[in-house]
Amino acid sequence: MPYARIMLHVIWSTKNRNRIITKDLKPILLNHIKENSLAKGIYIDCMNCVEDHIHLLISLGVDQSAAKIIMLLKGESSFWVNKQKLVPFKFEWQEEYIALSVSESLVEKVRNYIANQEEHHKKKTFKEEYGDLMKTLKFENTLQQ
Numbered sequence: 001m002p003y004a005r006i007m008l009h010v011i012w013s014t015k016n017r018n019r020i021i022t023k024d025l026k027p028i029l030l031n032h033i034k035e036n037s038l039a040k041g042i043y044i045d046c047m048n049c050v051e052d053h054i055h056l057l058i059s060l061g062v063d064q065s066a067a068k069i070i071m072l073l074k075g076e077s078s079f080w081v082n083k084q085k086l087v088p089f090k091f092e093w094q095e096e097y098i099a100l101s102v103s104e105s106l107v108e109k110v111r112n113y114i115a116n117q118e119e120h121h122k123k124k125t126f127k128e129e130y131g132d133l134m135k136t137l138k139f140e141n142t143l144q145q
Contacts, residue, residue, distance in 0.1 A: 006060040007045070007102040009110050010070060011053060015092035017126060019051035025086055033077050042069050045107075048117045053126050055114045057102065066099040098133065 014020050021029060026049060033056075037044045042064070045057040058069065074093045081091040102110050113120070121129075133139070 002062045004060065004062045005104070007104070007107055007110075008056075008058045008060060008066055009100045009102050009114075010056045010058055010066070010097060012070070012074060012097035013053040013094045013126060013130075014051075015094050017052045017094070020087060020089075020091065021049050021051050021054075025081075028086060029077065029081065032080055033073060036076050036080070037073060040069075040072055042073065046111050046114050048114045050117050050121050050126070055117060057107070057110055057114055070097050070099065098130075098139075100137075 030047060030049065033047065034044060041061060043059040043061070045059055047054065047056040049055070056073075060066065060069070074097070078091050078093050081087060124132075
């Protein structure tokens with residue numbers, strides 16, 4: 001039997017970084033993503049979101065890829081929000097995402113970072129955070145501005 005422990009910190013934003021995840025929508029959305037992930041065999045260690053983006057810490061299974069599980073989570077959750085008519089407009093996620101490997105020694109630090117998103121974003125916007133991340137990791141800035 002194969003074993004794997006590949007932790008990913010995954011981040012994606014709402015379409016055009018619109019601030020559409022309200023305080024009422026947030027717990028419903030996060031709960032649905034959790035239930036959907038369990039049904040699909042996707043293990044989410046922790047997650048949190050603010051008005052315009054979401055962070056997840058995911059443990060990849062031996063037969064899973066980042067692209068596939070992110071596509072499943074994003075596509076199904078936006079479809080579900082719209083089908084349930086939880087917002088009076090079309091709910092969409094941005095196409096792009098960031099997926100970063102997390103070493104075992106940093107898992108707890110990432111969990112704390114994800115848990116404290118509201119506090120973190122009182123000091124720095126997602127756009128600023130994203131720009132800093134792109135520079136630090138030397139990624140090309142591809143998310144829509």
